[in-house]
Amino acid sequence: MTARGATGAGPYDEAVSEWLAEGPRVAIRPVSPGDGPEFTRLVRASADLHHPWLSMPATEEDFAAYAATLDGEQRVGLLVCVRDTGRAAGFVNINNIVRGRFQCGALGYGAFVPAAGRGLMSEGLGLVLRHAFGPLGLHRLEANIQPGNAGSLALVKRNGFRLEGFSPAFLFIDGAWRDHERWAITADMLPDHPDRPGHPNHPGRRD
Structure with a gap:
């Protein structure tokens, strides 16, 4: 793989x-333990952007505790990075992964300044969906979003999520139990997924 804008060996490579x-x-x-200094710096710089919708580790100690929960089985942590620089534009967590007949996970995500508002997270979330429904083998992803979080709602809408319900007092955030809308997407809703009706490789297709 050729790294655009990179010369020689280093953290970018x-x-x-x-x-x-x-x-x-x-x-x-994947998020790695070595991301702590830069991740926490970006979280602190993005505090106004994230408040009051989410809270992320802003100290090295908190980041270490967060990274320790990313076991790759029940919780996966991913960084969305700008290709030209390798710098983090945001993060996406796939939480509470349940296998068996469910094959589902719950998304948590946020953009970092100065990348916010440039469409980078929308592109990044699209990559996460294809990774989750491809290599990770999941069937369904949920995103629970506070009704006033316009940016987050726009992000899932752009990526094809559907509104499935409303959950009063769903999560304890910023000192109170907050209402959330429940948005979800399944593998067959991706335009290029073989389980989507009309796809050339759909099992029920008859030419």
Whole structure:
């Protein structure tokens, strides 16, 4: 893989070697313990952007505790990175993964300044969906979003999620139990997924 804008070996090249999927402007890779200093710096710089919708680790100690929960089985942590620089534009967590007949996970995500508002997270979330429904083998992803969080709602709408319900007092955030809308997407809703009706490889297709 050729890294655009990179010369020689260094942290950028190490990040590129871990990319799980790439789009035109961003790529995704796993969160690693070594991301602590930069991750927490970006969280602190993005505090106004995230408040009051979510709370993320802003200290090295909190990041270490967060990273320790990313076991790759029940919780997966991914960074959305700008391809040209390797710098983090945001993060996406796939939480509470349940296998068996469910094959579902719950998304948590956020953009970092100055990448917010440039469409990078929308592209990155699209990569996460294809990774989740491809290599991870999941069937369904949910995103629970507070009704006033316009940016987050726009993000899932752009990526094809459907509104499935409303959950009063769903999560304890910023000192109170907050109402959430429940949005979800299944593998067959992706335009390029073989389970989607009309796809050339759909099992029920008859030419």
